[in-house]
Amino acid sequence: MTTFTPLKNDNFLRALMREPTPYTPIWIMRQAGRYLPEYNATRKKAGSFLGLAKNPDYCTEVTLQPLDRFPLDAAILFSDILTVPDAMGLGLYFVEGEGPKFERPLRTEEDVKKLPMADMDQLKYVTDAVSQIRGALDRRVPLIGFSGSPFTLACYMIEGGGSDDFRTTKTMMFQRPDLLHSILEKNTASVIAYLNAQIEAGAEAVMLFDTWGGALSHHAYQEFSLDYAKRVMAQLTREHQGRIVPRVFFTKGGGLWLESMAKMGADALGLDWTINLADAKKRVGHCVALQGNLDPLTLFAPPAVIEKEAARVLKEFAFDKNANGHVFNLGHGISQFTNPAHVEALVHAVHRVSARGL
């Protein structure tokens, strides 16, 4: 193992801890994905999305693909946020063009009562992938592990797939909050075990994706999403092999709630593109680093415009002349229709424009 060899590039980890870095590090949500022809080739080889996601060799292959193209400052484990409910027995499957579904969504009190914790043995393919990716990375950049938040997982588990209005989930929330809390308890314990297993296997930072928390009222968000995410953070392994494992928390559409998010135990908050980073930093920059926040569709602009927009985001963060504590990213996953050459333009622009003295 090479785990004690220092990282060649640890700017991402340093930025999450608000330490100085020579430039603003960048990675891209869903950076290993369908916009890359080499990803599509591996997926074809694997036969299906789950055939890819459950095979550590393929996961390693696709995790490294964007790093071989672009000088990104972090790798993120290739996986799906729904591996955890799958390991709780819900039967994850994918319908082409429709996204993820569960064979056995949670609808009745009986369903909720018999819901087990995630079976960590069934998730061995994930921790195997983490170890294998760590080996393959050979200390180039840090590896990010991740999970869906307890609430976001619950949405999928109750709806049985995606939703526009989360009607089934919210009906349970308003009619039987006890059942939703019971699911959230089990999700919380499962997510803690899952993320700690990823850290044990070699993940050097972890990110908790609260993709659907933003669908809640400010009031329900605190009770049903943030409180459980906070419990996850409180029970994660803080240090592994002599180094702090930084934590990122991201609620899409959570910009109004930054003050409470900043106190939830994360080292950094992910932000979507609706917020001005200068405002976000004024509100919480003394507590946490910030990750974001370019509109992913900006990558459909010509390279010169991409560069201008990237410079705008960097400048918003560094309005006070302190550029530390910022990890550049998109405000949401990259679109599958993105031209990879535009990603290259973005990565280079961020590195060049942010080189200190900015």
Next chain:
Amino acid sequence: MTTFTPLKNDNFLRALMREPTPYTPIWIMRQAGRYLPEYNATRKKAGSFLGLAKNPDYCTEVTLQPLDRFPLDAAILFSDILTVPDAMGLGLYFVEGEGPKFERPLRTEEDVKKLPMADMDQLKYVTDAVSQIRGALDRRVPLIGFSGSPFTLACYMIEGGGSDDFRTTKTMMFQRPDLLHSILEKNTASVIAYLNAQIEAGAEAVMLFDTWGGALSHHAYQEFSLDYAKRVMAQLTREHQGRIVPRVFFTKGGGLWLESMAKMGADALGLDWTINLADAKKRVGHCVALQGNLDPLTLFAPPAVIEKEAARVLKEFAFDKNANGHVFNLGHGISQFTNPAHVEALVHAVHRVSARGL
């Protein structure tokens, strides 16, 4: 005409102007709609959604239906936000279960160049409906006219229907902002003419729905949505038949931008359920009234919970003991799966709980 007869209940108009009212008035976005069996009966009679929306008799019938059931404090014209682009020649049609579509979406420079202003003659069915509804209301409550915002209309016109990510619209925004601006100019002029015609025909308040502005970055929102909405407000008829015509502006997902929205010329801002009304009022309550903001899915709760949640919203607004300047509403349109008895419970709860001395 009975237009100079005073309104029997003008609490809605007074609350929009932040004048005292004996209780907090309430209306419900999409209050005339599919959750009401009598609406579905009229729609069946009309043959199709457009057959309903383009017939002033049917529009009058469905506009009044919720008022005959519930003691609501305002009526809102039954119509569709896409009547304007339809009258600009785009060919509105509906596919069951898929929402609105346009036969001729705007894709090329040529499409944009030849786009005409809305033909107001083609929108006569709307102004006829307004006059007829005014007659039928017989001064019970005020009638709200409305339009989609220039940006929201542009999204539909460019995408040709709904969208998850507004990829086509944003591609134009990033690649050819001049074309998007050109569409927005024409939409702005059309919306001004359309709303002024509604005021002339008898609308006693107007609301501008910016359903999709929240999909933009904070930066693009100002340039492509708010600036045009502001221009609309500036050119609306301020007074009609001796009374001010109050204006409401609603950007779904716009909670982060309240300060700039409060200065856009509206008398009131509509708010979705992600914001705490106490915070919103602290930020902008000296400039504008606030309309909202119960999560529409709250109506799936048992009536006792609905009452508790309504009381929470009322209390958040009146945290400073001043309950004036609040119009109760949902934070978005009512779900078609709502039980009408629960709407009744909400309306009564709001009136009862908010009766001054609250």
